[in-house]
Amino acid sequence: MQESRLFSFIDEKSAFTLHFLHGGKLIQDIVQVHNIGPMAYEFYRDSILTSMQMLNFMKATENMGFYIDSDEPYFRLKIEMNEKGTMRTLLLPEEFEDFPKTVSGKARVTKAFPNKTPYSSVIQLKDHPAADIVNQALKDSYQVQAKVSVGHADLSVMFSKLPPSKLSEKFEEIIDEPLETFLETHKDLVPEIEKQDFVLKKADESSIIEFFTNKGLTYLGSKEVKFYCPCSKERMAANMATLSENDLKDVFKEKESIEVRCDYCNTIYDINQSELKAQ
Template sequence: MTDYIVRATAADSQIRAFAATTREMTEYARKVHEESPVACAALGRLMTAGAMMGAMMKGDKDLLTLQIRADGPLRGMTVTADAKGNVKGFAGNPQVMLPPNALGKLDVGGAVGHGILNVIKDMGMKEPYVGQVGLQTGEIAEDLTYYFATSEQVASSVGLGVLMNHDNTVRQAGGFIIQLMPFTDEKVIDALEKKLSSVKSVTSMLDAGMTPEDILQELLGEFGVEITEKTETRFACNCSKERMEKALISIGRKDLEEMIKDGEPIEMNCHFCNSHYQFSVEELKKILAQAKKR
């Protein structure tokens, strides 16, 4: 498997951790959305986080949505993920171009801007769980660290990264999430904080040939890390012409009648995977007939 997530525990289950390599899904998104490097880095980070947070969910039908609404030129992002490693996402303005930041890196924070992060978990209850926090930096990892601490009251460290080649293809992408259980010993917390403060970036570790298992060994080896699960992850969209038909039915008869009156076929696009679906006037008439039965 190329893209995958590992789950682990350490320090006698006082620590739980996830690490992922996501180059393939990040490159796939770059291609289908024709993303600029900074948009690719931003969405790649959010999709990597979504993949690992999706792996935290238990139910086969559980669905996670990460939504950033902000004032930056990227115009926000949406990512959805499930417990089986399926992830998809899009940015509002995937072609955004910005000069490098003060450190000479891709200015993800500048592209994202100021705003909010919504974390929506649909676990089959009457209402989905919704957590909302203000963006701290727009760099994604710090924002999710803040989200876990404030909305879920879980002390966490999140690392995310996307490294681009000179030809603007994706060289490396991945991340980790390390979380402390409520009963974690103070000595373990102090030792972990010291370790994390000296760690290299995720992309530098991946670019040195390290696997997700190696990364967790590097970060948690002294605490007796134990890999408990390995799961494939991928960019996967479940859009279809049938789903688009349902969307057309939901827009109402009046709009459908207007489309039919125009006498031209229409095209609908999926935000997530950029697939195009065409509907002829005859198909629109059938959809209108279905709408009238409702």
């Protein structure tokens, strides 16, 4: 398996879903694009692996942005994705003086659909554990009982309890247990996953499915998760064309063209003044 994939399963006895992200290729591709320093790497990696589990709650044609605006320590994290599984991201600055154990500031979840006004929810953070921000967003923005855990390998696992309406519709007899009890029962799952050949060696989709179905779970499906930036020279030119005439004069300073870099993928575009006049 050459790509990163997000697998979904269901425990029909307890009405919990389990979602497993094998994210090695995704993290590898992002590291090749962004020059992340060693102190920032673990936080950046874990933030990506946990936030990509939000894909499980996205609807058709939906685009979603997850943002952390941290004041202490200062940094800005942006993760944007669509329901098809493509995402782009950036972290500024790309290095920290120390690994952030807690964060004060705010997190934002923005959901957007074509031809509709975007919806945003804001989560205030005060000395909030850095590793738990996505779980707080799931609770506050999605109002679900869910918990995401990250392994030492490039993987994450999310347990999510189906809402009561879904339980009565789909299951006649279930073991109705709280999230905390279910998590305690499966507390050794992530360490066990990390010992499997599909993590230690070459990933194999059928081996992943077999591992979880052997634990009594029913396979629901999977989707590829990959880094992709939809930027283009035309989009860059269109954005620059919104600047005032005086600002454009300052930008070009009697030059015919300038180089513009996309913050998300570091692609550099050569923008000519004549291209802006055509906008």
